[in-house]
Amino acid sequence: MSEETNNKIITVDCPTCHTAVEWLDKNEHRPFCSDRCRLIDLGAWASEDYKVPGKPATEWDMPDVPMGNDNNTLQ
Ligand SMILES: [Zn+2]
Numbered sequence: 001m002s003e004e005t006n007n008k009i010i011t012v013d014c015p016t017c018h019t020a021v022e023w024l025d026k027n028e029h030r031p032f033c034s035d036r037c038r039l040i041d042l043g044a045w046a047s048e049d050y051k052v053p054g055k056p057a058t059e060w061d062m063p064d065v066p067m068g069n070d071n072n073t074l075q
Contacts, residue, residue: 009023010022012030012031014032015031016032021033
């Protein structure tokens with residue numbers, strides 16, 4: 001008899017520090033082990049691949065929202 005199906009926990013390696021991370025809902029930073037490792041990886045990725053001259057980093061924070069929201073129905 002085997003009840004392995006209930007105990008099946010997927011683990012992944014943290015891309016930054018290679019710690020085994022359990023793939024659970026509570027691990028909100030997965031596949032990273034922590035927010036710190038996530039930021040480190042994002043920073044490395046951003047500085048290496050997104051070296052766009054003359055492009056301010058703040059531009060990535062602005063969502064592309066088209067005109068014409070629900071504003072018409074507010075009044
Ligand atoms: Zn880590």
